[in-house]
Amino acid sequence: MFNKEYVFEEILPFFKNLNEEEKNELISKSSVTKYEKGEIVHSKNSTCTGLLLTLSGNFRVFISAPSGRQITLFKLYDRDVCMLSASCAFANLTYDVNLEAQTKAEAIIIDSSLLKKLASSNFQVMNYLLNLTQDKLSEVMYVLEQATFFSLDERITNYLLEQSRFLDSSILYITHESIANELGSSREVISRILKRFEKDGKIHVSRGKIEIINL
Amino acid sequence: MFNKEYVFEEILPFFKNLNEEEKNELISKSSVTKYEKGEIVHSKNSTCTGLLLTLSGNFRVFISAPSGRQITLFKLYDRDVCMLSASCAFANLTYDVNLEAQTKAEAIIIDSSLLKKLASSNFQVMNYLLNLTQDKLSEVMYVLEQATFFSLDERITNYLLEQSRFLDSSILYITHESIANELGSSREVISRILKRFEKDGKIHVSRGKIEIINL
Numbered sequence: 001m002f003n004k005e006y007v008f009e010e011i012l013p014f015f016k017n018l019n020e021e022e023k024n025e026l027i028s029k030s031s032v033t034k035y036e037k038g039e040i041v042h043s044k045n046s047t048c049t050g051l052l053l054t055l056s057g058n059f060r061v062f063i064s065a066p067s068g069r070q071i072t073l074f075k076l077y078d079r080d081v082c083m084l085s086a087s088c089a090f091a092n093l094t095y096d097v098n099l100e101a102q103t104k105a106e107a108i109i110i111d112s113s114l115l116k117k118l119a120s121s122n123f124q125v126m127n128y129l130l131n132l133t134q135d136k137l138s139e140v141m142y143v144l145e146q147a148t149f150f151s152l153d154e155r156i157t158n159y160l161l162e163q164s165r166f167l168d169s170s171i172l173y174i175t176h177e178s179i180a181n182e183l184g185s186s187r188e189v190i191s192r193i194l195k196r197f198e199k200d201g202k203i204h205v206s207r208g209k210i211e212i213i214n215l
Numbered sequence: 216m217f218n219k220e221y222v223f224e225e226i227l228p229f230f231k232n233l234n235e236e237e238k239n240e241l242i243s244k245s246s247v248t249k250y251e252k253g254e255i256v257h258s259k260n261s262t263c264t265g266l267l268l269t270l271s272g273n274f275r276v277f278i279s280a281p282s283g284r285q286i287t288l289f290k291l292y293d294r295d296v297c298m299l300s301a302s303c304a305f306a307n308l309t310y311d312v313n314l315e316a317q318t319k320a321e322a323i324i325i326d327s328s329l330l331k332k333l334a335s336s337n338f339q340v341m342n343y344l345l346n347l348t349q350d351k352l353s354e355v356m357y358v359l360e361q362a363t364f365f366s367l368d369e370r371i372t373n374y375l376l377e378q379s380r381f382l383d384s385s386i387l388y389i390t391h392e393s394i395a396n397e398l399g400s401s402r403e404v405i406s407r408i409l410k411r412f413e414k415d416g417k418i419h420v421s422r423g424k425i426e427i428i429n430l
Contacts, residue, residue: 065364
């Protein structure tokens with residue numbers, strides 16, 4: 001079982017600046033939630049979820065089209081924080097995103113209205129939220145750059161190499177669908193390019209598995 | 216000639232909360248600058264420019280690739296504010312953008328280090344910057360959505376219709392190059408699609424001019 005106070009002290013730089021009452025409110029108005037692999041934590045159709053602090057597992061933040069197509073904005077790993085799931089608390093966050101657990105995972109959710117209240121009365125909280133938002137703005141501009149200026153060939157190559165480095169393995173257990181959702185493309189297009197990569201001797205493709213040969 | 220104090224009172228919601236010393240510093244550490252059409256105000260290679268407050272004319276904020284390709288993030292009109300040109304003052308704004316005057320234009324530039332100083336001591340300034348950043352994050356996510364999920368045909372159509380509404384005219388004096396830079400594409404691709412639109416009777420294309428017939 002996680003001790004919330006300990007986690008807050010570790011992850012939230014403003015926690016030590018809160019007074020006792022605020023600390024207690026933060027502890028009482030937050031909840032530890034467990035998620036199954038693939039579970040949607042927050043969607044653009046949800047009511048307000050709240051600020052997410054990850055405790056274990058990985059999460060993916062993405063935008064989606066009515067057609068079902070998706071593109072990943074960023075991932076969350078252990079001890080990451082996501083404020084986009086608390087967008088209802090901020091009038092200027094008008095674009096809503098989706099958040100899903102990519103593995104079995106656990107997170108603390110902090111109530112949005114409490115977050116808003118703390119931000120409006122506490123300089124450190126406001127400063128922290130500004131840093132978080134600037135950070136995410138930079139990441140989203142990077143995703144836009146990649147999606148706009150790089151060919152899908154290059155982006156698939158980079159994605160596979162990144163995954164390989166991250167998992168320290170040349171064998172990746174991923175579906176063509178998940179690559180499509182990562183990069184904002186369709187399964188058919190990804191499959192066609194992977195087939196060409198295989199023909200060129202760069203990878204070996206089998207069901208749910210891609211082996212990197214010479215990318 | 217613009218009276219800076221008057222402009223600050225009008226545009227910056229935090230100005231009235233500054234003390235006299237801060238107000239005077241803001242007035243003395245800001246400068247009114249004139250720009251010619253097409254002039255680069257800030258680029259990702261510039262040293263720090265500062266917070267931009269537009270006085271007249273239009274500006275375009277965009278990202279660019281080494282290949283020269285560009286995509287517009289948003290436009291600035293009269294009495295708009297852009298903090299991305301003050302990114303040097305904020306450690307978490309790691310992605311730098313370009314800013315150009317689209318018409319003859321005028322703006323007030325506020326010194327970045329003063330902005331940082333005011334933000335770090337004044338809650339209202341910090342709050343204002345959080346709102347600005349959240350606003351821009353929402354806009355950039357919208358651009359990413361458009362660029363990822365919509366076909367170039369749809370995006371060109373929307374762009375021409377928007378311009379037509381904005382200028383209240385069915386005749387647009389724009390080059391294929393400028394449409395390409397707007398949408399993150401290349402001139403060749405844009406020209407090909409416009410030619411097809413013309414063949415389909417949707418528009419009439421001539422040098423530097425597009426007439427909307429039936430889009």
